[in-house]
Amino acid sequence: MSAMSGIQSKFSSAINKRQSLLDIDTDALRLFDGIGDRLDDTFLETFADHWVISTRDNQLDSEVRTFLEASGKSVYWKRLDQHQKEDPTHLCGEEQTGAFLAKESGVNYEISFQSGYSQGIFLDQRENRKRVRAAMSEGKTLLNTFAYTGAFSVCAALGGAITTTLDLSQPYLDWAKRNMQANDIDPSQHYFCKGDTFHWLKRFAKQGRKFDGIILDPPTFSRDDKGKVFRVESHYDQLISLATQCLAEDGWILASTNCRKLSDSDFLELVKKGLPRSAKVKALPMPSEYTGESYLKSLWINH
Ligand SMILES: C[S@@+](CC[C@H](N)C(=O)[O-])C[C@H]1O[C@@H](n2cnc3c(N)ncnc32)[C@H](O)[C@@H]1O
Numbered sequence: 001m002s003a004m005s006g007i008q009s010k011f012s013s014a015i016n017k018r019q020s021l022l023d024i025d026t027d028a029l030r031l032f033d034g035i036g037d038r039l040d041d042t043f044l045e046t047f048a049d050h051w052v053i054s055t056r057d058n059q060l061d062s063e064v065r066t067f068l069e070a071s072g073k074s075v076y077w078k079r080l081d082q083h084q085k086e087d088p089t090h091l092c093g094e095e096q097t098g099a100f101l102a103k104e105s106g107v108n109y110e111i112s113f114q115s116g117y118s119q120g121i122f123l124d125q126r127e128n129r130k131r132v133r134a135a136m137s138e139g140k141t142l143l144n145t146f147a148y149t150g151a152f153s154v155c156a157a158l159g160g161a162i163t164t165t166l167d168l169s170q171p172y173l174d175w176a177k178r179n180m181q182a183n184d185i186d187p188s189q190h191y192f193c194k195g196d197t198f199h200w201l202k203r204f205a206k207q208g209r210k211f212d213g214i215i216l217d218p219p220t221f222s223r224d225d226k227g228k229v230f231r232v233e234s235h236y237d238q239l240i241s242l243a244t245q246c247l248a249e250d251g252w253i254l255a256s257t258n259c260r261k262l263s264d265s266d267f268l269e270l271v272k273k274g275l276p277r278s279a280k281v282k283a284l285p286m287p288s289e290y291t292g293e294s295y296l297k298s299l300w301i302n303h
Pocket of ligand 1: 230
């Protein structure tokens with residue numbers, strides 16, 4: 001048997017280290033985290049035994065390719081070029097032509113390799129999803145803004161909450177409904193709002209509508225349906241301030257960003273600008289398998 005190459009042994013050791021996180025309840029996980037696993041700009045995620053390798057390079061290192069081909073898994077390749085928004089491309093193993101389910105912390109999520117740049121769930125929010133589920137109970141209400149496929153809404157609904165899922169995109173709202181159904185939650189018992197978060201927050205505030213929990217996890221840059229630009233580094237304080245107007249007494253906000261331009265302390269300062277002085281803010285760490293760059297900043301805010 002030939003000796004394993006340096007790169008192959010880095011992959012094997014990274015995957016072995018994470019084995020304890022993969023169990024009957026979880027088959028979706030980051031398996032390799034770039035520089036944290038001693039290989040810059042290379043990331044591996046598994047979704048129900050289908051792998052996605054992400055690289056910044058347009059060329060795949062030959063040893064990485066050899067490792068992936070020998071794995072026998074169905075493997076897709078994603079280029080982390082900011083301007084690329086395409087589907088990941090099939091690299092080796094079985095092709096996955098339709099949507100399928102993956103599981104995280106006992107919750108099912110629909111995954112697709114044919115729906116653009118993202119596959120249906122951002123795995124770096126795993127611990128935050130657990131926190132949200134634990135913070136909810138029967139009859140509480142949750143507002144999930146910038147909801148994408150509604151993963152936070154599913155967790156809150158499983159925790160007993162009545163959820164409101166808000167996104168600009170109707171296809172993502174439909175996906176969120178399917179994610180609820182995949183967990184035996186009836187979407188007709190929940191609310192779905194299509195449109196801009198700022199618009200809806202102002203509307204809820206005017207109506208006096210309050211929520212026990214609010215999720216804010218916007219993209220770094222976005223343009224709403226009327227062309228108005230949102231940038232995390234310029235507008236997050238306004239977002240927080242509007243959200244606090246829709247927060248019930250004793251309510252909480254989970255505020256996240258993956259904006260790399262902002263340090264942890266920049267983000268904290270920006271968020272505090274939008275909050276009353278009395279608010280309590282706690283920083284939340286990334287999941288333990290993210291051993292590389294600590295890019296995701298999350299704050300738990302009590303009003
Ligand atoms: C980074 S994803 C959010 C991920 C999500 N929080 C999660 O954990 O799965 C960004 C989402 O925001 C939505 N979006 C972008 N701009 C928006 C806006 N102005 N109002 C509402 N949704 C918006 C996009 O359609 C996309 O689904």
